[in-house]
Amino acid sequence: MVAAKRCRTVARVQCGHGVAMSGVPAHGYSADEYNFQEGELMNPVTSSVAPRLALRGISKRYASVIANDRVDLTVAGGEIHALLGENGAGKSTLMKIVYGVTQPDAGTIEWEGTAVNIRSPAQARRLGIGMVFQHFSIFETLTVAENIALALTERLPAATLAARIEEVSRRYGLPVDPNRLTHSMSVGERQRVEIVRCLLQSPRLLIMDEPTSVLTPQAVRVLFQTLRRLAGEGVSILYISHKLDEIRELCDVATILRNGRVSGTAIPREHSNTSLARMMVGAELKECTLEPRPPGPIRLELTNLSQATEDPFGTELQDINLRVCSGEIIGIAGVSGNGQKELLAAISGERLCAQRGALRLCGQDVARLDPAQRRILGLRFVPEERLGRGAVPGMSLADNCVLTGATAGLVQNGLVRGRAARAFARATIAEFAVKCDSELAPADSLSGGNLQKFIVGREIRLLPEVMLVAQPTWGVDVGASQLIRQALIDLRNAGVAVLVISEDLDELFQICDRLAVLARGRLSAAVPTAGLAVETVGVWMTGEFQGAGLAEQPADGVAAPPSAAGAEMAHADT
Amino acid sequence: MPTLKRYRWPLRLERRQKPSTAMRIWCSPLAALAMLATGLLVFGALGKDPLAAFRVFFVEPLSSVYGVGELLLKATPLMLCALGLAISYRANVWNIGAEGQLTLGAITGGGVGLLYGNALGHWAQAAVLVCGVLGGMAWAAIPAVLRTRFRTSEIFVSLMLVYIAQLLLSYLVHGPWRDPAGQNFPQSQPLADNVLLPALLDGTRVNVGFILALLLAALSWWFGNTTAAGYRMRVGGLAPAAAAYAGISEQRNIWLALMISGGMAGLAGVCEVAGPIGMLQPIVSPGYGFAAIIVAFLGRLHPLGVVLASLLMSALYLGGESAQMELQLPASVSGLFQGALLFYLLAAELFIGYRLRRVHRAPVTPGAPPAVTPRAAAGGQSA
Numbered sequence: 037m038v039a040a041k042r043c044r045t046v047a048r049v050q051c052g053h054g055v056a057m058s059g060v061p062a063h064g065y066s067a068d069e070y071n072f073q074e075g076e077l078m079n080p081v082t083s084s085v086a087p088r089l090a091l092r093g094i095s096k097r098y099a100s101v102i103a104n105d106r107v108d109l110t111v112a113g114g115e116i117h118a119l120l121g122e123n124g125a126g127k128s129t130l131m132k133i134v135y136g137v138t139q140p141d142a143g144t145i146e147w148e149g150t151a152v153n154i155r156s157p158a159q160a161r162r163l164g165i166g167m168v169f170q171h172f173s174i175f176e177t178l179t180v181a182e183n184i185a186l187a188l189t190e191r192l193p194a195a196t197l198a199a200r201i202e203e204v205s206r207r208y209g210l211p212v213d214p215n216r217l218t219h220s221m222s223v224g225e226r227q228r229v230e231i232v233r234c235l236l237q238s239p240r241l242l243i244m245d246e247p248t249s250v251l252t253p254q255a256v257r258v259l260f261q262t263l264r265r266l267a268g269e270g271v272s273i274l275y276i277s278h279k280l281d282e283i284r285e286l287c288d289v290a291t292i293l294r295n296g297r298v299s300g301t302a303i304p305r306e307h308s309n310t311s312l313a314r315m316m317v318g319a320e321l322k323e324c325t326l327e328p329r330p331p332g333p334i335r336l337e338l339t340n341l342s343q344a345t346e347d348p349f350g351t352e353l354q355d356i357n358l359r360v361c362s363g364e365i366i367g368i369a370g371v372s373g374n375g376q377k378e379l380l381a382a383i384s385g386e387r388l389c390a391q392r393g394a395l396r397l398c399g400q401d402v403a404r405l406d407p408a409q410r411r412i413l414g415l416r417f418v419p420e421e422r423l424g425r426g427a428v429p430g431m432s433l434a435d436n437c438v439l440t441g442a443t444a445g446l447v448q449n450g451l452v453r454g455r456a457a458r459a460f461a462r463a464t465i466a467e468f469a470v471k472c473d474s475e476l477a478p479a480d481s482l483s484g485g486n487l488q489k490f491i492v493g494r495e496i497r498l499l500p501e502v503m504l505v506a507q508p509t510w511g512v513d514v515g516a517s518q519l520i521r522q523a524l525i526d527l528r529n530a531g532v533a534v535l536v537i538s539e540d541l542d543e544l545f546q547i548c549d550r551l552a553v554l555a556r557g558r559l560s561a562a563v564p565t566a567g568l569a570v571e572t573v574g575v576w577m578t579g580e581f582q583g584a585g586l587a588e589q590p591a592d593g594v595a596a597p598p599s600a601a602g603a604e605m606a607h608a609d610t
Numbered sequence: 611m612p613t614l615k616r617y618r619w620p621l622r623l624e625r626r627q628k629p630s631t632a633m634r635i636w637c638s639p640l641a642a643l644a645m646l647a648t649g650l651l652v653f654g655a656l657g658k659d660p661l662a663a664f665r666v667f668f669v670e671p672l673s674s675v676y677g678v679g680e681l682l683l684k685a686t687p688l689m690l691c692a693l694g695l696a697i698s699y700r701a702n703v704w705n706i707g708a709e710g711q712l713t714l715g716a717i718t719g720g721g722v723g724l725l726y727g728n729a730l731g732h733w734a735q736a737a738v739l740v741c742g743v744l745g746g747m748a749w750a751a752i753p754a755v756l757r758t759r760f761r762t763s764e765i766f767v768s769l770m771l772v773y774i775a776q777l778l779l780s781y782l783v784h785g786p787w788r789d790p791a792g793q794n795f796p797q798s799q800p801l802a803d804n805v806l807l808p809a810l811l812d813g814t815r816v817n818v819g820f821i822l823a824l825l826l827a828a829l830s831w832w833f834g835n836t837t838a839a840g841y842r843m844r845v846g847g848l849a850p851a852a853a854a855y856a857g858i859s860e861q862r863n864i865w866l867a868l869m870i871s872g873g874m875a876g877l878a879g880v881c882e883v884a885g886p887i888g889m890l891q892p893i894v895s896p897g898y899g900f901a902a903i904i905v906a907f908l909g910r911l912h913p914l915g916v917v918l919a920s921l922l923m924s925a926l927y928l929g930g931e932s933a934q935m936e937l938q939l940p941a942s943v944s945g946l947f948q949g950a951l952l953f954y955l956l957a958a959e960l961f962i963g964y965r966l967r968r969v970h971r972a973p974v975t976p977g978a979p980p981a982v983t984p985r986a987a988a989g990g991q992s993a
Contacts, residue, residue: 406859407855408858425849425851425854426855427852428848439845439855439856451836451837451838452836
C-alpha cells in the first residue's frame with residue numbers, strides 16, 4: 037500500500053513537471069484525492085529515511101525566561117503528532133521557531149533530512165509549512181478572500197481564488213463566504229478562515245494550534261476526517277491542543293512539554309487522560325464535581341427578546357426565552373456566529389434593548405440600563421476577548437481593576453482610589469494564582485490564560501448576583517481551566533446565577549446544570565444536562581430543535597419554578 | 611542551478627518583543643536634535659555660517675531678560691492649547707481646531723472687554739478670561755454635537771471651523787468693531803487698562819497667563835491620573851471596546867475632551883488679546899493652535915512633556931523672527947523647523963515599537979530560493 041502510494045506520488049511529480057496538471061484524474065484517483073497536489077509531494081528517497089521535520093536541541097531564551105530548553109522533536113511524514121503542554125510550557129515559542137517567526141538561540145532544524153535556517157514565515161511556507169494560529173492574523177478591514185490572497189505567494193484572479201476558497205471550505209466542512217468582511221466575524225468564524233487559508237497553500241507540514249475549540253462535535257469529526265485524510269496523503273500534522281480526549285482519538289504520537297523541556301513522549305492511544313495530564317502538569321489533577329442542588333429564585337430572565345442587528349453580517353436574535361436561577365449554571369452551546377456576540381451584548385448592556393420588560397435582572401427591568409447600571413444591580417461579565425475588552429492592554433492590572441471595580445469602592449467621589457485598586461489587584465492575583473510580575477504589570481504582558489484567570493478572578497471578587505461568562509477557558513491550559521471551572525461551580529454553590537456561553541461542549545457538560553443551544557439567533561429550551569446526549573446537542577447546533585420545543589416549559593417544569601412565582605420570589609429577594 | 615544575485619537591503623524593521631522604554635523617553639530629545647542638525651545643514655546650504663546662524667536662532671533671542679520673557683510669553687498659548695489637546699488625544703478625540711477655538715476665545719473675551727470693559731471694574735480681567743474660555747468651549751461644542759449626534763468626524767469639523775472663526779474675527783474688526791479713530795485700519799479700539807493683564811516682571815511682556823498655564827499643567831496631570839473622568843477618558847482612548855464593556859459613555863468622553871481642549875484654547879486666545887496684543891485685530895495668532903498639535907505630541911501627551919515642548923516651540927518662533935531680521939531668511943524658516951520636528955518625531959516614535967535588525971546574507975538553504983530543490987530532485991529521480 038505504501039509503495040503504491042509512493043508510486044502515485046512520483047507519477048504526479050512527473051505530471052507536475054510536464055504540462056497537464058489538470059489531467060490528474062486520468063492517473064486513476066478521484067478528484068477528491070487530488071487537492072493537495074503540491075502539498076503531498078514527498079521526496080521518495082528521503083522520506084523513507086529522514087523525518088519530515090526534526091528539531092534537535094532547540095533552545096530559546098527571552099529576557100527573563102527560558103522558553104525552550106534543548107527540545108528535541110521528530111515528526112515523520114504523514115504523522116499526526118500532538119504537542120501537549122500547559123500555557124507557558126513553550127509550545128508557542130517552539131512553533132514560532134518552526135514557522136520562522138523567531139530564531140532559536142541554539143539547536144538545529146532539519147527539514148526532510150536537510151539542515152535549514154527558517155528565517156521568516158514566508159520561507160517556512162515556501163518549504164511547505166503551514167500554520168493555523170491560535171491568535172489570528174486577520175486584517176479586519178479586508179474580506180475573507182483578500183485576507184487569504186495576502187498570505188498566498190501566487191497571485192490569483194479574484195474569481196479563481198473565491199472558487200478555490202469555496203471548494204476547500206466545502207470539502208472540509210468549514211463554511212466561509214469569501215466576500216464577507218472579516219471584522220464582523222466571530223472568533224470561530226475567523227479561525228475557519230485561518231484553516232482554509234492554510235489548506236489553500238497545500239502544506240506538507242500543517243501546524244494547528246487548538247483548532248477544534250470552536251467547532252461543533254460533528255464539525256470536529258469532519259475536521260478529524262480531513263486531518264486523517266491529509267495525513268494519509270502524506271501531510272504531517274503538528275497538533276497543539278489541551279483536549280486530551282481529542283489527542284487520544286486523533287494523534288499517533290505525542291510530545292509533552294513542561295517548563296520549556298520535553299517531559300516525555302507517548303503514544304496517546306495507550307494512555308489515559310489522567311496519565312497524560314500528569315505528564316503535562318507534573319501533578320495529579322482534581323476533577324470538578326457538580327453536586328445536585330435545587331435552584332433558587334430567578335435572577336436573570338429573558339422574555340421573547342428579539343433584536344435586529346446593526347451589523348450587516350450579524351445575527352438577528354429571535355424570540356429568546358431564558359431564565360437563570362440563583363444557584364445554577366446554565367450553559368449556552370453553539371458555534372460562534374449564531375448570535376452569541378449579540379446575545380452577550382444584549383445581556384451585558386453593551387447594546388441596549390428596545391423592548392421594555394424583555395430583560396429582567398434580579399426582578400428589575402434592565403432593558404434600558406447601560407452596563408455600569410446593570411453592574412450596580414449585580415451583573416458581572418467576563419467577555420470573550422480578554423485583551424482590549426475585558427482588560428485594557430496598556431494599563432496595569434491595578435488600573436484594570438478600576439474598569440469594573442466601582443461597585444467595590446475603587447472609585448469614590450469621582451476619584452480613583454489607587455491604593456485600594458492595587459490592594460484589590462494583589463488579592464485577585466494571590467487568590468487566583470495569576471502569574472505576573474506584580475499588580476503594576478501591564479495587562480498585555482500576561483499570557484492569555486493568566487489574563488483570563490485575572491479577569492474571571494476580578495469579576496468573581498466583585499461579588500456577583502448574576503455571572504455572565506463567555507468562553508471561560510478558551511486557549512487556557514488544563515490547570516487554569518480547572519481552576520476557573522471550579523471557581524464558577526463555587527459561585528453557583530454560593531447561590532449566584534451563572535450563565536456560560538461556550539463552544540466547548542465537554543466543558544459545558546462538565547459544569548452546567550442545564551444546557552441550551554443557540555443556533556441562527558434562536559435559543560432552544562434549557563434542558564438538564566444529566567441524561568442529555570451529546571448527539572442531540574450536536575443536532576440542535578444546526579438549528580434543528582423545533583421538535584424539542586422553543587419554549588422553556590419542558591425544562592421549567594423540571595428545574596425552575598413557574599415564572600410568576602419566580603418573579604415574586606425575586607422581588608422578595610431584592 | 612546558478613542563483614541570481616538579488617541585492618537585499620541589509621537592515622530590516624522588526625517588531626520589538628516589548629515597546630522600548632528607553633526610546634519612549636528619548637524619542638522627543640532625539641527628534642529635537644535631528645531637527646537642529648537639519649537646521650544647521652539648511653543654514654549651511656543657504657550660505658550662512660551654520661554656527662553663527664545657530665547663535666542668531668537660539669542664543670541671541672534668549673540672552674536678555676526681555677528675551678526670556680518673550681520665550682515664556684509665546685510658550686503660554688502653546689502650552690494652554692497643547693495641554694487641552696493632550697487630554698483630548700489621549701481619549702482618542704482628534705480636535706485639530708484649537709486655532710479656531712483660540713480665535714473664538716479671543717473674539718468673545720476681547721468682545722466682552724471691548725464692550726463692557728469699563729463697566730466691569732475690578733472684575734474685568736476675570737470676566738474677560740472666563741468669557742474667552744466659554745467662547746472656545748462653544749466653538750468646540752459644534753464638533754461635539756455633530757460627532758455625538760451624527761457621527762461626523764471631529765477632525766474635519768474642527769479644522770473647517772478654524773477658517774470660519776478667522777473670517778468671523780476678520781468681519782468684526784473690518785466692520786462693527788472697527789475703531790472709528792483707527793484711520794481705517796482693521797482693528798478694534800485698544801482694550802481698557804482694567805481689562806489688560808499686567809506684566810509679571812518689569813521689562814517683559816509675560817503675564818498671568820503663563821502662571822495659569824503652569825497651574826493648568828499640574829491640574830491636568832492630576833485630572834488624568836487620579837480622577838475617574840480622566841481614567842474613563844484614558845480607557846476610551848486605549849481600548850474603546852473595554853470602555854463599552856465597562857459602561858463608559860463614549861459621548862461623555864467626547865464632550866469632555868472637546869470642552870477641555872476648546873476651553874483651554876479659548877483661554878489661550880483671550881490671554882493674547884488681553885495681554886501682548888491689547889486689542890482685536892484680524893490675526894491674533896501666528897498658528898499657535900496648529901503648532902500646539904506638534905507640542906502635544908512632542909510632549910508625548912504628558913503635561914510635563916508639554917510644558918518643556920512648548921518652551922522649545924516658543925524658542926523656534928523667537929529664533930525664526932530673529933533669523934528674519936538678522937540673516938534675512940524668509941519667515942517660513944520657523945515652519946521648516948516645526949515641520950522637521952514633527953517629521954523626526956514621528957520617525958523616532960516608530961522605534962518605540964520596532965527596531966532595525968541587520969539581516970545577514972542568508973546561507974544557502976533549500977528555503978531561500980523558492981523551494982525547487984526537493985521537487986526537482988524528486989522529478990530527477992523519477993525521470
